[in-house]
Amino acid sequence: MTARIIMKLLVESVRATTPEVAHISLVHPLRPQLPEWTPGAHVDLRLPDGKIRQYSLCGDPTDRMRYEIAVKREDDGRGGSSWIHRQVREGSTVHVSAPRNNFPLVQHARRHVFVAGGIGVTPFVAMTRALASEGQDFDLHLCARSAADAPLLDRLREQCGERLHCWFSSEARRFDTAALGAPAEGTHVYACGPERLVSSLTTALAETGWPSEQIHIERFAATLDENFKPEPFEARIASTGQMLHVPADRSLLDVLRENGFSMPSSCEMGVCGSCECGYSDGVVLHRDASLPLSKRQDRMMPCVSRARVSLTLAL
Numbered sequence: 001m002t003a004r005i006i007m008k009l010l011v012e013s014v015r016a017t018t019p020e021v022a023h024i025s026l027v028h029p030l031r032p033q034l035p036e037w038t039p040g041a042h043v044d045l046r047l048p049d050g051k052i053r054q055y056s057l058c059g060d061p062t063d064r065m066r067y068e069i070a071v072k073r074e075d076d077g078r079g080g081s082s083w084i085h086r087q088v089r090e091g092s093t094v095h096v097s098a099p100r101n102n103f104p105l106v107q108h109a110r111r112h113v114f115v116a117g118g119i120g121v122t123p124f125v126a127m128t129r130a131l132a133s134e135g136q137d138f139d140l141h142l143c144a145r146s147a148a149d150a151p152l153l154d155r156l157r158e159q160c161g162e163r164l165h166c167w168f169s170s171e172a173r174r175f176d177t178a179a180l181g182a183p184a185e186g187t188h189v190y191a192c193g194p195e196r197l198v199s200s201l202t203t204a205l206a207e208t209g210w211p212s213e214q215i216h217i218e219r220f221a222a223t224l225d226e227n228f229k230p231e232p233f234e235a236r237i238a239s240t241g242q243m244l245h246v247p248a249d250r251s252l253l254d255v256l257r258e259n260g261f262s263m264p265s266s267c268e269m270g271v272c273g274s275c276e277c278g279y280s281d282g283v284v285l286h287r288d289a290s291l292p293l294s295k296r297q298d299r300m301m302p303c304v305s306r307a308r309v310s311l312t313l314a315l
């Protein structure tokens with residue numbers, strides 16, 4: 001996996017889409033076109049203090065001139081969104097990576113059903129735009145406190161029409177998974193939002209018999225088990241035979257870097273997918289929220305995932 005291009009982009013506009021969410025449009029100061037992307041992709045924003053934050057692109061993928069993101073101010077978060085809300089203004093510049101898509105639409109699906117909690121709707125803005133323009137079958141369930149708290153609601157109403165189903169707690173309408181109906185071949189469910197919503201949805205879908213291959217989740221943070229006790233392990237480099245010791249208090253990613261491997265990374269929390277690498281001959285303890293189940297047999301995220309005793313890395 002190669003490192004991603006970092007661009008210095010100009011803030012074209014900043015608008016409040018809700019009292020807590022800023023809708024930001026970014027353009028290149030010189031080039032007429034930005035790198036292409038597909039619905040579900042995100043970019044990394046690199047903040048001046050070195051922090052990196054991921055934001056889904058919520059604009060139009062056919063508009064190569066600009067990227068649009070929506071940023072919710074999290075006053076008790078890790079500080080990135082507060083900085084963006086305080087400092088980013090029209091005319092500012094920000095460092096932005098080329099887009100990466102860890103949450104793509106399933107190309108062969110006959111129907112797509114989206115469930116979003118609040119700011120989790122951002123990847124679905126681009127997805128529903130694309131599906132609506134192609135005349136494909138979809139429904140979007142949007143959960144929020146109220147219409148005033150639902151990001152990009154006007155745009156969603158315009159592009160989704162009757163396919164948008166709003167669940168506003170201020171109107172005593174709480175999302176009910178029964179609204180998704182029974183499992184159906186060719187129907188894929190996508191969810192993005194707070195952990196409580198996403199985990200109750202995945203539990204309910206599993207209980208009603210939805211196959212895991214038809215469920216696609218994007219999380220805001222990895223669900224790390226607080227009782228997990230890291231153990232040391234050995235990592236063998238397949239191309240050279242070199243053995244690396246990974247102590248209990250270090251990540252595999254850190255140890256690889258210390259030993260001269262130039263590994264890309266971004267979130268270092270197991271959510272962005274930047275550090276993905278291949279492995280064989282080992283039992284990996286996957287602790288990320290990014291890799292789909294289908295890839296876990298031979299791919300891993302070394303920023304958070306570890307191995308039982310030893311493994312061989314495809315490096």
Ligand code: FES
Binds near residue numbers: 268270271304
């Ligand atoms: S750096 Fe983001 S998943 Fe590893």
